[in-house]
Amino acid sequence: MTRGLSRESRQGLTLIGLPFGFALIMLAAPLAMVITFSFWTQNYLDIDRTLTLANYQEVFSQPIYQTLLWRSLRISVIVTVVTVVLAFPIAYYLSFHVKRNKALWLFLITVPFWTSYLLRVFLWKVILGYNGVLNTALLEIGLIREPLTFILYNANAVVLTLAHAWAPFAILPIFVALEKIDRSLLEAAEDLGDGPFRRFWRITFPLAIPGVVAATLIVLIPTVGDFITPRLVGGTDGLMIANMIQIQFGKANNAPLGAALAVTSMVVVALISIAIYLVGRKIGGRVAR
Amino acid sequence: MRRGLSPTWLGFYAVVYLLFLYAPVILLPLFAFNDATIIAFPLSGFTTEWFEVLWTTDALHSAVRNSAVVASITAVVSTLLGACVARASARYRFPAQKGILGFIMLPLVLPEIILAVALIVMMMQLGLSLSLWTVIAGHILICTPFSIAILSSAFAGLDQSLEEASFDLGESRAGTFRRITLPLVMPGIISSLLICFTISLDEFIIAFFLTGTDVTLPVYIWSQLRFPTKLPSIMALGTILFVLSIALLVLAEMFRRRAARRQGQGASATEGFA
Numbered sequence: 001m002t003r004g005l006s007r008e009s010r011q012g013l014t015l016i017g018l019p020f021g022f023a024l025i026m027l028a029a030p031l032a033m034v035i036t037f038s039f040w041t042q043n044y045l046d047i048d049r050t051l052t053l054a055n056y057q058e059v060f061s062q063p064i065y066q067t068l069l070w071r072s073l074r075i076s077v078i079v080t081v082v083t084v085v086l087a088f089p090i091a092y093y094l095s096f097h098v099k100r101n102k103a104l105w106l107f108l109i110t111v112p113f114w115t116s117y118l119l120r121v122f123l124w125k126v127i128l129g130y131n132g133v134l135n136t137a138l139l140e141i142g143l144i145r146e147p148l149t150f151i152l153y154n155a156n157a158v159v160l161t162l163a164h165a166w167a168p169f170a171i172l173p174i175f176v177a178l179e180k181i182d183r184s185l186l187e188a189a190e191d192l193g194d195g196p197f198r199r200f201w202r203i204t205f206p207l208a209i210p211g212v213v214a215a216t217l218i219v220l221i222p223t224v225g226d227f228i229t230p231r232l233v234g235g236t237d238g239l240m241i242a243n244m245i246q247i248q249f250g251k252a253n254n255a256p257l258g259a260a261l262a263v264t265s266m267v268v269v270a271l272i273s274i275a276i277y278l279v280g281r282k283i284g285g286r287v288a289r
Numbered sequence: 290m291r292r293g294l295s296p297t298w299l300g301f302y303a304v305v306y307l308l309f310l311y312a313p314v315i316l317l318p319l320f321a322f323n324d325a326t327i328i329a330f331p332l333s334g335f336t337t338e339w340f341e342v343l344w345t346t347d348a349l350h351s352a353v354r355n356s357a358v359v360a361s362i363t364a365v366v367s368t369l370l371g372a373c374v375a376r377a378s379a380r381y382r383f384p385a386q387k388g389i390l391g392f393i394m395l396p397l398v399l400p401e402i403i404l405a406v407a408l409i410v411m412m413m414q415l416g417l418s419l420s421l422w423t424v425i426a427g428h429i430l431i432c433t434p435f436s437i438a439i440l441s442s443a444f445a446g447l448d449q450s451l452e453e454a455s456f457d458l459g460e461s462r463a464g465t466f467r468r469i470t471l472p473l474v475m476p477g478i479i480s481s482l483l484i485c486f487t488i489s490l491d492e493f494i495i496a497f498f499l500t501g502t503d504v505t506l507p508v509y510i511w512s513q514l515r516f517p518t519k520l521p522s523i524m525a526l527g528t529i530l531f532v533l534s535i536a537l538l539v540l541a542e543m544f545r546r547r548a549a550r551r552q553g554q555g556a557s558a559t560e561g562f563a
Contacts, residue, residue: 005384012381016389019370019433023393026430030407037410090306093299107542108307112314114534116491118510119527123313126320131329133316167310217398225400228493232514242402249409249498262406269400 038260047256055260065244069265072240073272075155076223079162083219084212086163087170091211092204094171095178106175110168117165121232124161128152128233153235161229166222170215177211178204209284216280217273224269241265317531321524328520339525349526352509359421359496359505360489363428367485368478370429371436372444379444397434404430405498412499419501427495432485439484439545443477446549476544483541487534506530 005013038055041048059065094105112120127133128151135147151157181204189199227242234240241261248258324334343349377383378390396404408427412419447470455465493507500508510526513519 008381009383012377012383012386015373015377015381016383019374019393020389022370022429022433023395026408026426027392027395027404030404030411033414034403034407034410037414086306089299089302093296093303097296097299109310111535111538112310114487114491114538115314115317115531116507116510116527118493118507118514119317119523119530120313122514123316126316126328127312129329133329136329136331164309164313221398222400225402227402228511242400245402245406246498249406255410255413259406259410262403266400266403273398 034259035263037256038263040256042254042256055257056264058257059260059264065241065261068239068241068244069268071155072224072242072265073268075158075162075238075240076220079159079166079223080216080220082159083163083166083170084174084215087167087215088174088208088212091171091174091178094175095181106172109171113165113168118228120165121161121229124157124164125152125233128157128160152233154237155234157233157235158229158238158240161233162223162226165229166219169218173214173218174208174211177208177214181207206284209280213277213280213284216276220276221269221273224265314531317524318528320521321528323521326518326521328524339521340529342522343525343529346522349509352504352506355421355503356490356506359425359428360486362425363432363489364482364485366425366429367432367436368440368481370433371440371481372474372478374433374437375440375444379441379447380449394434394437396431401431401492401494405495408495409498419499421500421503421505423499423501424496424505427499428489428492431492431495432488435488436481436485439481440474440477443474447473476547480541480545483537483544487537487541490530491534 037047039051039053041050041052041054090109094102098105125132129135130147130149130152132147132152134151135144138144139147151160185203185207186199189203194202224240225242227240227246230238230240230243242265245258245261245265248254248261252258319332320328321339322335322337323332324336324338325332374390374393378386404427408423408430409419412423417423451469451473452465455469456462460468491507492505493511496505496508497511504512510523513523
């Protein structure tokens with residue numbers, strides 16, 4: 001390293017140059033542009049390029065946008081909690097109780113998710129509908145007299161469908177974290193007199209936190225921006241912010257406002273993600289080496 | 290093993306959970322072969338009519354062709370980019386390595402709608418018209434991180450002394466790459482190609498925003514979901530796609546395991562995620 005970069009650095013940078021360049025053009029540039037765009041305004045058919053906060057004022061003053069943003073966050077948080085809580089026991093079972101065929105179990109868990117996402121969401125509509133599979137079955141066995149109506153076209157349906165759609169993305173990171181736990185730590189805890197319950201909360205769970213945090217972020221971030229599920233099973237009460245963004249870019253023809261909505265939700269999601277990450281780091285257990 | 294949460298109950302829970310995961314998928318073939326125009330129980334009879342309808346739908350055929358083109362190009366380019374990144378990060382140390390790597394992986398944690406909106410704004414500003422190429426660009430962006438995740442374990446497991454031995458025996462850099470490196474990581478490459486192809490084939494949001502007059506398969510399916518009479522044939526289409534995806538996945542997994550074996554590692558279930 002006498003002058004400039006070492007030979008190794010130069011070779012490395014040359015190799016990564018192409019993908020990095022692609023990411024700059026297709027990711028950094030568009031993100032910079034969408035931020036700039038959100039400070040412009042739509043003037044009938046033209047875009048007025050004077051910088052202004054008008055779009056953001058509208059986002060933060062019109063109740064409809066606030067409602068949608070809050071609802072998206074609320075639904076995503078509920079979806080995330082439901083998905084992660086349901087996924088944890090499965091990951092635990094796979095890691096601690098399945099001896100052989102772990103790979104087969106993982107395969108079985110991921111298989112349903114290679115069906116078209118659109119069709120999976122649509123099939124939930126078939127299951128939950130007024131004349132749907134669930135209602136027909138429940139009527140048939142006489143558990144209910146009238147078809148249930150609270151299960152489709154509302155936020156419940158959105159939560160259920162998304163919790164289903166993101167299940168493997170929650171199971172896998174938790175499973176990986178559990179697999180990494182040194183089993184001798186558990187034996188040590190037992191030898192020192194911890195019962196199964198205490199041992200779980202003092203050893204297993206803290207060490208699984210990195211996986212739980214990863215699962216939480218992997219589920220939370222994309223669900224805030226989903227618009228297929230709200231459109232198909234959400235009804236009017238289940239519409240989320242992404243649907244509004246899509247409307248602004250489409251029918252409403254106010255792309256700058258749509259950009260402002262997108263930037264706002266991106267910032268909010270990023271802040272929440274960072275907060276979750278930091279909390280996870282703080283409460284997560286670490287094994288001193 | 291140690292007693293923890295009761296294994297019997299956990300096992301029972303796991304089975305119920307699997308049923309929940311499979312609930313929508315099981316319905317797909319049921320309605321695809323059901324002899325009725327409405328998607329509801331009770332089933333009425335067996336028919337392959339809905340599959341026959343698919344043969345005669347021209348709009349579907351062009352959507353399939355478009356998707357095949359988009360997915361193939363996406364798979365090849367993403368895998369190429371992914372291989373560069375995986376190789377660079379496994380073999381070399383250079384300034385801002387973590388930052389550059391993190392930036393390239395960013396699409397993994399950005400909501401797809403944000404990417405779609407950002408890309409469409411750029412296209413609008415540059416005055417570019419939307420076409421299959423804009424969809425391909427978007428798909429490469431989201432597939433590259435997956436390719437990196439698959440390939441970095443392949444490149445990291447590569448024994449560097451094999452390459453050094455080849456240099457010592459007088460092979461050129463290109464010759465070493467072709468005769469030593471490439472064969473060793475080939476299974477990883479194929480697995481990455483298949484995964485990227487499958488992701489691109491099923492991607493909807495970016496394709497929906499960035500597609501022009503030529504639509505991809507998921508965009509076509511979306512447009513058909515509004516017409517109740519089209520639904521049975523969409524179920525048939527979904528069944529075919531499902532079988533196809535599973536075949537590709539099984540292939541990808543076989544290649545990934547072979548890669549692990551070739552490098553003398555055990556093919557553990559968690560590899561690639563860890």
